[in-house]
Amino acid sequence: MRFSDLISLIFYNLGRRKGRVLLTAVGVMIGTAAVVVLVSLAVGLQKNATQQLWGISDLTSIEVYPGYQEVAVEAAGSGGKFDGGSSNMLTPSAIEKIAAIPGVKKVVIHDYLQTALEINYGKLQSYSSVVGVNVTDLADLGLEVTQGTTELLKGTAIIGSWIPQNFYNPKARPDDPPVEPPDLVGQTLKFVMIKWAEDGTEIRRTVNVKIVGLLKETRGMADGNIYMQLDETNTYNDWARGKRIDRNKEGYSMLIVKAENPDVVLDVADEINNLGYMANTPQSYLEGINSFFMVLQIIFGGVGAIALLVAAIGIANTMTMSILERTREIGLMKAIGATNKDVLSIFLGEAAGIGFVGGLGGVILGWGASVVLNVVALAYFASQASSGGGSLPTAATSTPFWLPIFALVFATVIGLLSGFYPALRAATLVPVNALKYE
Amino acid sequence: MSNESFVSIRNLTKEYPMGETKVVALDEVSLEIPPRSFTVVMGPSGSGKSTLLYLIGGLDWPTSGSIQVADDEVEKMDENSLAEYRRNRVGFIFQSFNLIASMPAEENVAFPLRFSGIPKAERRSRSREILTHVGLGDRIRHRPTELSGGQQQRVAIARALINDPPLILADEPTGNLDSHSGFAIMQLLSDLHREGKTVIVVTHDPRMLQFATNTIYLLDGRVVSEESYKLATESMAQAAVEKGGTL
Numbered sequence: 001m002r003f004s005d006l007i008s009l010i011f012y013n014l015g016r017r018k019g020r021v022l023l024t025a026v027g028v029m030i031g032t033a034a035v036v037v038l039v040s041l042a043v044g045l046q047k048n049a050t051q052q053l054w055g056i057s058d059l060t061s062i063e064v065y066p067g068y069q070e071v072a073v074e075a076a077g078s079g080g081k082f083d084g085g086s087s088n089m090l091t092p093s094a095i096e097k098i099a100a101i102p103g104v105k106k107v108v109i110h111d112y113l114q115t116a117l118e119i120n121y122g123k124l125q126s127y128s129s130v131v132g133v134n135v136t137d138l139a140d141l142g143l144e145v146t147q148g149t150t151e152l153l154k155g156t157a158i159i160g161s162w163i164p165q166n167f168y169n170p171k172a173r174p175d176d177p178p179v180e181p182p183d184l185v186g187q188t189l190k191f192v193m194i195k196w197a198e199d200g201t202e203i204r205r206t207v208n209v210k211i212v213g214l215l216k217e218t219r220g221m222a223d224g225n226i227y228m229q230l231d232e233t234n235t236y237n238d239w240a241r242g243k244r245i246d247r248n249k250e251g252y253s254m255l256i257v258k259a260e261n262p263d264v265v266l267d268v269a270d271e272i273n274n275l276g277y278m279a280n281t282p283q284s285y286l287e288g289i290n291s292f293f294m295v296l297q298i299i300f301g302g303v304g305a306i307a308l309l310v311a312a313i314g315i316a317n318t319m320t321m322s323i324l325e326r327t328r329e330i331g332l333m334k335a336i337g338a339t340n341k342d343v344l345s346i347f348l349g350e351a352a353g354i355g356f357v358g359g360l361g362g363v364i365l366g367w368g369a370s371v372v373l374n375v376v377a378l379a380y381f382a383s384q385a386s387s388g389g390g391s392l393p394t395a396a397t398s399t400p401f402w403l404p405i406f407a408l409v410f411a412t413v414i415g416l417l418s419g420f421y422p423a424l425r426a427a428t429l430v431p432v433n434a435l436k437y438e
Numbered sequence: 439m440s441n442e443s444f445v446s447i448r449n450l451t452k453e454y455p456m457g458e459t460k461v462v463a464l465d466e467v468s469l470e471i472p473p474r475s476f477t478v479v480m481g482p483s484g485s486g487k488s489t490l491l492y493l494i495g496g497l498d499w500p501t502s503g504s505i506q507v508a509d510d511e512v513e514k515m516d517e518n519s520l521a522e523y524r525r526n527r528v529g530f531i532f533q534s535f536n537l538i539a540s541m542p543a544e545e546n547v548a549f550p551l552r553f554s555g556i557p558k559a560e561r562r563s564r565s566r567e568i569l570t571h572v573g574l575g576d577r578i579r580h581r582p583t584e585l586s587g588g589q590q591q592r593v594a595i596a597r598a599l600i601n602d603p604p605l606i607l608a609d610e611p612t613g614n615l616d617s618h619s620g621f622a623i624m625q626l627l628s629d630l631h632r633e634g635k636t637v638i639v640v641t642h643d644p645r646m647l648q649f650a651t652n653t654i655y656l657l658d659g660r661v662v663s664e665e666s667y668k669l670a671t672e673s674m675a676q677a678a679v680e681k682g683g684t685l
């Protein structure tokens with residue numbers, strides 16, 4: 001039997017029982033639509049989460065820390081040798097190596113001020129970490145300001161968004177109202193650095209630092225930092241140590257490596273890890289989020305699949321009924337020369353055809369429902385956002401191109417499988433019994 | 439196969455299970471049917487005449503014995519060869535026509551050609567030609583429900599002829615027809631015989647005998663002579679009359 005004849009016969013046979021075929025197909029349609037809508041919703045949620053994350057943190061950044069290798073401590077009995085010198089510090093030569101990795105746009109040194117530090121503003125006091133960076137414009141780090149400038153010159157500092165909230169009045173009485181976060185941009189703060197001499201006497205060094213910018217909230221590391229020029233923090237760190245620090249040996253606290261684009265970030269991070277340093281990227285969190293949403297998609301898809309399973313039982317039922325009704329016809333087909341394979345193909349094809357028709361309807365319905373859901377949900381989000389603020393989701397549902405194709409194939413295969421047993425029964429009927437069936 | 443036989447049957451037995459017991463439909467039947475003959479198989483219901491026809495047509499399997507049709511050993515064939523045998527070497531005609539109600543006459547006639555992989559255009563031209571041959575040239579697009587019983591049986595005959603098989607098997611072809619259209623069908627079968635087909639008709643309509651070149655009488659699954667058949671059927675009729683029944 002030719003394939004084209006088989007297909008035309010299958011659809012001819014389905015057309016003979018339009019009502020029943022359509023009712024059965026509606027079951028498949030609902031199941032397929034459920035799969036399409038639910039998976040679209042899961043994909044949409046994932047996209048939103050990714051985009052929100054994209055919004056709060058810069059996905060091209062990699063935080064690099066020195067690679068502290070596991071130290072081998074031999075048993076005390078064998079002479080207990082401690083080898084602490086094998087860590088990979090972020091020395092200038094290490095920075096050169098990292099900068100040479102393909103895909104790296106820029107390497108920015110972050111070095112913390114390593115003295116005890118008291119920050120005074122009028123009567124207010126704060127303890128915050130100061131980080132020295134070797135750029136003159138914080139925009140190079142992807143940072144933005146809400147007030148002032150990102151340009152960082154000698155004698156100035158730019159503060160993270162949470163810094164003003166850290167100020168308090170050390171002489172406040174318990175019943176005093178809490179301190180309002182001061183507006184620090186344009187003000188001069190007193191940085192009091194403290195170190196102790198060998199005999200225990202306290203040595204203080206006070207510098208005046210002008211605050212030139214307040215950073216926009218990043219919900220990340222930058223929010224709690226006070227940024228200064230690296231040269232200055234180097235000077236203060238040398239002072240605290242009492243001698244010049246050998247950076248070729250000790251390196252810096254950390255680096256921010258900017259990649260050329262988000263796609264290469266994970267590769268660059270891997271490369272840095274391979275060199276023996278510790279690289280951290282928001283994208284590795286993203287991977288975790290993605291795998292969470294993968295599970296969500298499977299669960300949502302599974303709920304839809306249950307609906308499809310019910311539909312599959314409907315197909316099996318319809319095909320069984322159909323074969324009972326058409327037993328004489330099957331006998332006739334065999335009497336005029338149909339092989340068992342021909343009969344099997346016809347009935348399998350009819351079952352798959354119901355799956356296909358239902359799947360097609362379900363894909364259209366599910367896709368349409370996703371679009372409607374999107375419009376409704378976005379309108380709802382917009383009304384929520386106007387009162388609550390915050391960034392807007394761009395989509396509630398998202399239908400990837402593979403989903404309709406997959407759903408259609410899946411529905412057809414479900415039909416094929418549920419038709420298998422009835423079709424096999426039809427194919428193996430003894431012709432004479434089928435012909436005499438009443 | 440002997441030179442004079444087209445169908446050669448040896449010790450053919452067919453048993454059906456019926457609950458715990460067995461029903462013997464055919465009991466060691468042996469017979470020869472010459473080529474290009476018109477054979478009428480007569481017998482009361484339950485005599486095994488239809489079973490014989492279905493076994494020759496490869497629609498059922500014998501319990502024992504052999505069936506040879508031309509060069510084919512039917513009882514030894516596997517499913518696929520049987521399908522091919524039914525498609526190309528046998529044309530089957532049924533009492534109840536077995537047409538597909540939703541298909542027009544020409545598609546019913548062309549239906550077997552689908553299983554031979556013949557393209558649509560050729561299917562159509564061949565089925566139209568044959569429908570014209572059986573006198574239904576003006577009914578090709580009619581559905582079975584729009585045709586009389588006699589016309590439906592002509593469509594069924596045309597379907598049996600579509601692959602030009604040498605052997606035509608008819609199971610009570612006039613059983614569902616009035617006497618006039620039944621006789622016309624007999625004449626049509628006789629025409630096929632004259633055109634060179636070997637025709638085997640199972641019937642209990644005695645009018646069919648006038649077309650026969652060969653007659654086989656079956657009683658209780660055995661082949662009997664014309665005399666014993668007549669004796670038996672007369673005594674059965676007599677018994678029925680004595681019981682107050684009618685013939």
